[in-house]
Amino acid sequence: MFRHGERIDRRTVSPFLSRVGPGVLLLLAFGSLWLPARGVTPARASVPAGLRRVRIGLVFDVGGRGDKSFNDGAWEGLERARRELGAEVEYVEPGDADDRASALRLFAARGFDRVIGIGYIFSRDVDEVARDYPGVRFACVDYATPERGAVLPNTVGLVFREEEGAYLVGAAAALEARGAPVGFVGGMDIPLIRKFEAGYRAGVAAVCPHCRVFSGYAGSTPQAFKDPERGAALATTQFANGARVIFHAAGSTGLGVFSAAERVGRMAIGVDADQYDEAPRVVLTSLRKRIDVVVFNVVRDAAREVFDRGDGGLRSFGLREEGVDWVHQGPHARHLSAETVARVEGLRDAIVRGAVRVPTELR
Amino acid sequence: MNALLAFIAQVLTVTPPLLFAALGGVVSERAGVATVALEGYLLGGAFTAVVLSLATHSVALGLLATLAAGAAMGLVFALCVVGLRAQPIVAGVAFNVLMASLTRVLLKVLYDSASNSPALATVTRAGASTGVASLVDAMAQPTLWLAPVAVLGLGWMFRDTVLGLRITAVGEHPRAAQTRGVSLSRVRTEALVLGAMVAALGGAALGLHQRQFLAYMSGGRGFLALAAVILGRWEPRRAALWAVALGALQALEASLEGVVPVPSALLQAMPFALTLLVVSGKLGRARAPAALGSSGEG
Numbered sequence: 001m002f003r004h005g006e007r008i009d010r011r012t013v014s015p016f017l018s019r020v021g022p023g024v025l026l027l028l029a030f031g032s033l034w035l036p037a038r039g040v041t042p043a044r045a046s047v048p049a050g051l052r053r054v055r056i057g058l059v060f061d062v063g064g065r066g067d068k069s070f071n072d073g074a075w076e077g078l079e080r081a082r083r084e085l086g087a088e089v090e091y092v093e094p095g096d097a098d099d100r101a102s103a104l105r106l107f108a109a110r111g112f113d114r115v116i117g118i119g120y121i122f123s124r125d126v127d128e129v130a131r132d133y134p135g136v137r138f139a140c141v142d143y144a145t146p147e148r149g150a151v152l153p154n155t156v157g158l159v160f161r162e163e164e165g166a167y168l169v170g171a172a173a174a175l176e177a178r179g180a181p182v183g184f185v186g187g188m189d190i191p192l193i194r195k196f197e198a199g200y201r202a203g204v205a206a207v208c209p210h211c212r213v214f215s216g217y218a219g220s221t222p223q224a225f226k227d228p229e230r231g232a233a234l235a236t237t238q239f240a241n242g243a244r245v246i247f248h249a250a251g252s253t254g255l256g257v258f259s260a261a262e263r264v265g266r267m268a269i270g271v272d273a274d275q276y277d278e279a280p281r282v283v284l285t286s287l288r289k290r291i292d293v294v295v296f297n298v299v300r301d302a303a304r305e306v307f308d309r310g311d312g313g314l315r316s317f318g319l320r321e322e323g324v325d326w327v328h329q330g331p332h333a334r335h336l337s338a339e340t341v342a343r344v345e346g347l348r349d350a351i352v353r354g355a356v357r358v359p360t361e362l363r
Numbered sequence: 364m365n366a367l368l369a370f371i372a373q374v375l376t377v378t379p380p381l382l383f384a385a386l387g388g389v390v391s392e393r394a395g396v397a398t399v400a401l402e403g404y405l406l407g408g409a410f411t412a413v414v415l416s417l418a419t420h421s422v423a424l425g426l427l428a429t430l431a432a433g434a435a436m437g438l439v440f441a442l443c444v445v446g447l448r449a450q451p452i453v454a455g456v457a458f459n460v461l462m463a464s465l466t467r468v469l470l471k472v473l474y475d476s477a478s479n480s481p482a483l484a485t486v487t488r489a490g491a492s493t494g495v496a497s498l499v500d501a502m503a504q505p506t507l508w509l510a511p512v513a514v515l516g517l518g519w520m521f522r523d524t525v526l527g528l529r530i531t532a533v534g535e536h537p538r539a540a541q542t543r544g545v546s547l548s549r550v551r552t553e554a555l556v557l558g559a560m561v562a563a564l565g566g567a568a569l570g571l572h573q574r575q576f577l578a579y580m581s582g583g584r585g586f587l588a589l590a591a592v593i594l595g596r597w598e599p600r601r602a603a604l605w606a607v608a609l610g611a612l613q614a615l616e617a618s619l620e621g622v623v624p625v626p627s628a629l630l631q632a633m634p635f636a637l638t639l640l641v642v643s644g645k646l647g648r649a650r651a652p653a654a655l656g657s658s659g660e661g
Contacts, residue, residue, distance in 0.1 A: 064478025064578065071478075093477045095467070095578075189628075216620040220628050223582055226478075228573050233373050233617035239493045240369035252479060252577060259574060263500045264493040278482075 047086035051303040054114065055088045056081065057107025058295070059100060061119030062222045063251040064093040069272040070251060070291065074118045074141065077295030085303050101125040108133040114302045116295065120144050120192050121222060123157075130155045137307055139298045141291060142192060143314070151313025158294050161318030162192075163199030163358045164351050165287040166247070168319075168326045168344050169269050170203025172285055173245040174211050175340040176267065181212035183238035185257050187225040187250035189217040191361075196249035196271070196287075198359045206347060206356075214238040218253045231256030239264050245284060247271070258282060267335065276332035284335045288325045290317070320352050368494025370618050375501035377617075378610030379568035380405060380581075382510050384588030385595065385602040386517055387433075387562025393521070393597055394554035395534035395654030399455030400440050402585030403462035404559050407436050408566020410466045413480055413576040414473065422505060422571060429567040430560050436462070437559030441552040459585075467578050480576040506568035510603070513561055517599040530554045534652035562588075590638035597652060609634045 047053045058078055060071045081087045090112075092103040100122060107115045108129055117126050120142040130138045130152045143157025151157060173182040184200050186193040197215055204211050216234040218224035231253035235246050239260065246261065247269040248254035254271060258279040261268040270278065270286030294317060301308055308315065317323020326348075327333055328341045350356040384401045391398040411432035416425030436458075443454040471477040501507065520527035532540040533550045541547055562585075569584070570576050591609055595602030616630040 060478075064476065066474065066476030066479035068479075095464070216617075219631065223579070226577055226579065227582055228575065228577065229377070229569065229580075230617065232573075233377070233614065234620060236369050236373060236493070236497050237366070237618045237620070240365040240497070242365075255482070255575065256573070260497070264496040266493070 045083050045086040047303070048084070051085060051300075052305060053086055053088065054299065054302045055110075055112045056090070056114050056116065056299050056302070057104075057110075057112040058089065058091040058116045059103045059107075059118065059122065060091060060093045061121060061251075062225050065091075067226075067252045068275060068278055069254065069270075070289075071118060073273045073289065073291035074116075074295050077292035078299070080292065080296050081299035085299055087299050087303065089299075101129055104129040104138075105132070108136045108138075111136065113137070114139055114298055116298060117141070118291070118295075120190070126155060127152065137302070141294060144192070145314065151309075153309075153313075155313060156298075156307070156309045157314045158298070159314060159316050160289050160323055161316060161358075161360075162249075162287070162289065162324060163195050163202075163360050164319045165289070165324035165326055166196045166199030166249075167203035167206070167351065167356075167358045168348055169247055169285060169287045170200035171207045171344050171347055172203075172326070172328075172336065172340050173200075173247055173267075173269060174204040174208040175343060176284060176336070177208075177211070177244035179208060179211065180244040181214060181238075181242045183214040183235070183243035183246035184216070185231055185234050185238070185246055185248040185250050185254065186215070186217040187219075187253050188222060189220050189224070193217070193249050194362055195360045196247075198362045200247055201362070202359050203347070207343065212242075214241060214243055218250055225251030225253055227253050228256030228259070232260040235260035235268070236264070239266050245269060247287075249287075270327075274327050274332055276327065283332075285327045285333060288327060290323050290325065294323065318351075319348055365492055365494035366618065368492075368498050370614055372494070372497035372501040373614035373617060374607070374611045375498075375507055376504065376572050377613045378607050379504065379506045379510055379572075380565040380584050381588050381591060381610050382603050382606035383506070383513065383565030383568060384562045384585055385591035385606045386513055386599055387558040387560070387565070388589055388592040389558075389595070389597055389599050389602050390517065390530070390561060391555050391558035392592060392655055393534045393652055394530045394551045395537060395652050396444055396551055396555060397451040397455065397655055398555075398558065399452050399589070400436075400458040400559075400585075401562050401588050402581050402583070403455075403459040404433065404436055404562035405566040405569060405581040405585050406459075406462045406466050406579075407432050408563030409570030409573075409580055410469065410480075410566070410576050411563070412567035413483065413570040413574075414469075416483055416571065417481060425571070426505065426564070426567055429563050433560035433563030434556050436563065437556035438552070440559065441555040445548045445551045445555070463579060466576070470576070470578065478578045483571070483574040504568060504572055506564060506571065509564060513564070514599055514603045517561070521599065526550075526553060531652075534654050537654050587634060587638075590634075593651075594638065594641050609637075612637065 063071050065071055078089050082089050094100045094103050115138050117140045122140050123144040126138050126140040138155045141158045184197050201213050204213055218227055218230045235257040245267045246257055248257040249271045257268050261282040262279055267284040268282050270283050272289045275286045276283045388398050388401050408429050412425045412429045415428040416422050440458055443449040444451045467477045474480055529545050529550045591602050591605040594605040612634045
């Protein structure tokens with residue numbers, strides 16, 4: 001039996017190469033997964049008196065560095081800790097879901113002083129790795145408590161009362177829309193993001209009880225946080241249906257909301273960080289989650305050899321703690337009218353005083 | 364009216380990536396090589412288009428570079444499956460992983476972030492109504508106008524050119540083609556290179572409309588395009604029509620989301636459900652090139 005491919009083709013490839021070819025390709029491919037994402041900051045800043053030099057490992061969320069939002073906030077806090085506290089920091093931008101736990105494990109195994117996971121999606125990964133490394137201390141931003149059992153003693157979850165900030169930007173959106181509909185674009189359809197929507201809707205209703213609120217979610221997987229094309233599609237629909245202002249809580253998917261707003265000349269509201277610079281013509285304001293402050297404080301605690309686990313392993317940051325805020329001052333608030341700012345600041349005082357309670361769930 | 368115009372605009376922006384990827388898939392698969400690598404082509408194309416447009420401030424140069432990158436990707440894939448006789452599906456999966464990682468490595472090297480590139484400037488078309496503005500924006504995509512050219516051009520190629528007929532022959536009956544003195548490896552390499560160039564344009568459409576490259580931004584569109592290839596029975600015009608149909612379904616889903624109270628997961632599953640139905644033979648029959656899925660020698 002002859003194989004005619006070999007007879008007629010001029011080149012005959014060795015069977016060894018043909019078997020090894022795809023293997024080599026696979027190996028290169030998987031090997032390179034680790035290459036890009038590790039970052040080590042080389043320069044050593046000096047450590048202030050009375051503090052200890054600490055080693056910090058941080059693992060970013062989906063979206064990664066350069067999302068101009070959630071992750072970049074964490075990055076800012078980390079950078080500040082390196083400059084001001086002389087901390088040695090390393091970080092990983094995980095590629096896919098499976099890399100998260102191994103990235104945490106990488107830092108834990110090397111005995112870092114704090115291992116920080118950024119994003120709710122790390123909650124179970126942190127639990128798993130923290131159980132295996134009881135001597136290492138972990139912090140997780142946007143941590144979701146386990147369904148059963150308490151938070152592990154070497155773990156602290158850092159959570160925000162986003163609904164309070166969303167309430168303020170909801171009121172601002174409705175005031176600026178002057179009775180026209182407003183919109184909300186969420187990333188992944190999960191309780192954390194629905195909390196933003198609940199606060200936003202309550203804020204709209206507080207100043208304009210009959211205003212219509214459109215709402216759309218980009219998807220039901222973490223990919224929904226990094227799909228600007230879909231963000232733009234959802235936003236375009238809402239604008240076409242009459243929305244004047246759209247608030248997004250969708251990571252880099254929200255960049256599509258901004259580009260849609262730019263295309264049609266309407267307004268959008270940023271999230272997590274002050275996103276004015278992303279689209280100066282259309283960003284009305286931003287709900288800021290001070291992830292930078294929270295991450296910096298975690299590192300500072302470590303340098304002071306304190307481990308503040310708050311209330312049973314959860315520390316919560318809202319308007320009162322200034323963990324959540326909205327952009328209403330300076331050049332980045334230039335699109336806001338003075339009346340809007342005054343009215344919304346009044347609502348903020350009411351929440352801080354405890355006179356208004358913002359819902360965390362959609363009715 | 365506004366909503367309708369916005370819907371049309373969305374079909375026009377969602378479709379091109381699917382359409383070019385599907386056409387690229389048709390060309391490669393007609394030669395008898397299963398092409399799971401479409402996802403990787405999209406990523407490579409999007410990356411090249413955005414990076415070169417950022418660097419040269421010229422979308423035209425970005426598109427030319429995309430074609431070159433497509434050719435390079437096609438050559439690499441051909442080296443594996445034609446030169447080294449790797450199993451095409453395994454090599455295709457490996458190729459997708461390679462491109463997902465390679466684009467991240469290069470992002471990190473160029474912009475110090477393994478996830479996002481800087482953004483290209485956005486053009487504002489305020490003044491007109493939202494529907495008109497988004498439609499004008501969709502029409503301004505250079506890749507949109509390349510799409511009919513590609514569909515008609517490839518149709519002509521398969522019907523009337525030596526290369527097109529050879530590609531079909533090699534995919535349908537490799538042994539017969541060989542006895543006529545047609546070199547399997549040469550024709551397959553040519554088909555893979557051409558297919559990758561066309562598919563890379565889909566990536567350019569995606570990246571340029573997004574004004575930015577993001578890691579993994581292809582997000583499964585390559586696989587959806589593969590569905591269009593199968594639904595379109597490996598014919599350029601039919602595959603293109605299916606790409607438009609799948610694009611319209613996605614746009615419809617985005618238009619209903621949040622306006623009509625239907626669970627979003629249900630809407631998002633529509634294109635995939637449709638594909639399943641057709642592939643399972645419930646809606647029409649698909650017949651693949653005979654040599655597809657075999658190891659190549661026929």
